[in-house]
Amino acid sequence: MALNPFFLQGTSSEQRLAQDLINEHLKIYGVEVTYIPRKYVNKKSIIEEVQSSKFDDNFAIEAYVNNYDGYGGAGDVLTKFGMSLKDEVILTISKERFEDFISPFLAAADDGTDASEIILSTRPREGDLVYFPLGQRLFEVKFVEHENPFYQLGKNYVYELKCELFEYEDEVIDTSINAIDTxxxxxxxxxxLRLVGLGRTATATAALGQGYVREIFLNNDGSGFTSTPTITFENSPADNPARAIGILTTRANVTSIEKIIMTSAGAGYNTVPKITISGGGGTGAAATCSIETVYNGVIRFNVIDGGVGYGTEPTVTVGQPGAGTTAVGIASVGYAGVDQVVKSIYVSNPGIGYASAPTVTIADPPSMAGIGTFSFNEVIEGSRSFAQARVKSWDQDTKILLISNVGIGSTVSGFFVGENIIGKTSGASYALASHNYEDANDKYNDASAFEINADDILDFTESNPFGTY
Known part of the structure; x- marks a missing residue:
C-alpha cells in the first residue's frame, strides 16, 4: 500500500533545518581538524596493489569528537618488536560541509581513469588522514559510517569517521603545514647521502724510462676464477720489473680474465720478460708482451694529490711527445677516510718517444664547490640518474643528507656516485660522494638484538630447555 501523501517523511525545508542545526552544533562544540586525502602515485596494474601514495593537500573542517573518556582502541601494546600504539578516535563531520568544500577539489583531481591519483571524491575515504590538533597526532580513516543516525527525516546529515593512529610506511607527506609534515x-x-662541500682537483706526475713493457697480449683468458689472479713479470736487469693486475669478467657463468692492465711498465729490460699468471682459482690463462729498448716512455704515474670529490674515474690527459705515441693513463678512484680520491693511475699505454717527462692533467671532480641549503621535505634530483627523493634533514657542517622515498618520479631506484644532487626548491647542489640505502629507522630492525638477548636467557647449546620429543 502506498504511503499517505498528506503525511510527508521529511520535507526539503525540514531537512535543510536539520542540516543547518547540525552544522551549527559542529561549529560550536567541534574541533577544527585537518582532512588530508590520500593520492595514489603508483599502482600495480595486475592486482591494483598500491605501491606508493602521497598526502599533499589539506582541508580544514570542523569535527565532533565522539570519544569522551580518552582514546579508544587497544592503547599501548607491548610486542616483541617494541611498543606499538593502537589509539583510536571517532570523529563526526558534516556531510554537507564535506561535499561543498572538499569534494569539488577532489573531483578536479579525479579524471575517472585507473591512473587517477584520487579514486573517490564524493565522500571521505578509508585510507585518508586526519590531523587531530588536540593530541597533535595523525590518524588514518579506517571506516566511514554514512548511515548513522539512520535517515532522519529521510536523509543522512553526517559522516562518522572511525580512525586509528597512523602508522607511517614511507608515504610522501607534504601538506605545507609544518606541524603535520614534521x-x-x-x-x-x-x-x-654523503655529499662533497668543496672539491679539489687531483695532481700527478709521469716517470720515464727505457727497456719497458710496451704492450701485453692476453693469449688465453683462462676459466674458473673465483678471485683476482696475481700477474708476475720476470725481473729486469735494473731490478725494476713491470707490475700489472688482471681484470675479471663473467660470461655464461664462466669467469675469466678480460684484460691485463699495468700499474708500472718496468724499466731496464733488454729481452722480453716472462709473464706468470697464478692464483685466483682459475686455470689456463697465459699472456706475453713486447718491450721498447730504444726510446723513452711513461713507465709509471705518481699521484701527488688525490684530490677530493671524485665519485667516478676522471679523465687523465698526458702531454704529447715531440715525435711518437702519446701515453694513456686510467685513473682509479677509492676512499681516503670519507673522501673519494684518485688512488692511482694505471699505465694503459706507455707511449713512445718522450725526451722529457710529460705533463699529467687530471679532470676536475664533478663539483668543485657545493652551494645552498637543502630544505625539509623538498624533492632532490640526481643530475645524471634523474632519480628523485625527499629530504628528511640536512647537516651543513658534515654534509650529510638524510632522505626518504628514493626513486619517486622516476624508474631509477638510486643515485649515481659522483653526480650532483640538486634541490628542486632550494636550488642547493652538491656532488654525491657515497650513499647508504640501508634503513636507518625501521622499528622492526631490532629483531637481531631481541634474538641475541633471548639466547642469553635460554641456552640451547646443551639441550632443548622445553624438552625433547
Missing amino acids: QVQDEGYIST
Whole structure:
C-alpha cells in the first residue's frame, strides 16, 4: 500500500533545518581538524596493489569528537618488536560541509581513469588522514559510517569517521603545514647521502724510462676464477720489473680474465720478460708482451694529490711527445677516510718517444664547490640518474643528507656516485660522494638484538630447555 501523501517523511525545508542545526552544533562544540586525502602515485596494474601514495593537500573542517573518556582502541601494546600504539578516535563531520568544500577539489583531481591519483571524491575515504590538533597526532580513516543516525527525516546529515593512529610506511607527506609534515620527519626508511662541500682537483706526475713493457697480449683468458689472479713479470736487469693486475669478467657463468692492465711498465729490460699468471682459482690463462729498448716512455704515474670529490674515474690527459705515441693513463678512484680520491693511475699505454717527462692533467671532480641549503621535505634530483627523493634533514657542517622515498618520479631506484644532487626548491647542489640505502629507522630492525638477548636467557647449546620429543 502506498504511503499517505498528506503525511510527508521529511520535507526539503525540514531537512535543510536539520542540516543547518547540525552544522551549527559542529561549529560550536567541534574541533577544527585537518582532512588530508590520500593520492595514489603508483599502482600495480595486475592486482591494483598500491605501491606508493602521497598526502599533499589539506582541508580544514570542523569535527565532533565522539570519544569522551580518552582514546579508544587497544592503547599501548607491548610486542616483541617494541611498543606499538593502537589509539583510536571517532570523529563526526558534516556531510554537507564535506561535499561543498572538499569534494569539488577532489573531483578536479579525479579524471575517472585507473591512473587517477584520487579514486573517490564524493565522500571521505578509508585510507585518508586526519590531523587531530588536540593530541597533535595523525590518524588514518579506517571506516566511514554514512548511515548513522539512520535517515532522519529521510536523509543522512553526517559522516562518522572511525580512525586509528597512523602508522607511517614511507608515504610522501607534504601538506605545507609544518606541524603535520614534521610528524614523520624521523620515521620510515631513511637513506644517507654523503655529499662533497668543496672539491679539489687531483695532481700527478709521469716517470720515464727505457727497456719497458710496451704492450701485453692476453693469449688465453683462462676459466674458473673465483678471485683476482696475481700477474708476475720476470725481473729486469735494473731490478725494476713491470707490475700489472688482471681484470675479471663473467660470461655464461664462466669467469675469466678480460684484460691485463699495468700499474708500472718496468724499466731496464733488454729481452722480453716472462709473464706468470697464478692464483685466483682459475686455470689456463697465459699472456706475453713486447718491450721498447730504444726510446723513452711513461713507465709509471705518481699521484701527488688525490684530490677530493671524485665519485667516478676522471679523465687523465698526458702531454704529447715531440715525435711518437702519446701515453694513456686510467685513473682509479677509492676512499681516503670519507673522501673519494684518485688512488692511482694505471699505465694503459706507455707511449713512445718522450725526451722529457710529460705533463699529467687530471679532470676536475664533478663539483668543485657545493652551494645552498637543502630544505625539509623538498624533492632532490640526481643530475645524471634523474632519480628523485625527499629530504628528511640536512647537516651543513658534515654534509650529510638524510632522505626518504628514493626513486619517486622516476624508474631509477638510486643515485649515481659522483653526480650532483640538486634541490628542486632550494636550488642547493652538491656532488654525491657515497650513499647508504640501508634503513636507518625501521622499528622492526631490532629483531637481531631481541634474538641475541633471548639466547642469553635460554641456552640451547646443551639441550632443548622445553624438552625433547
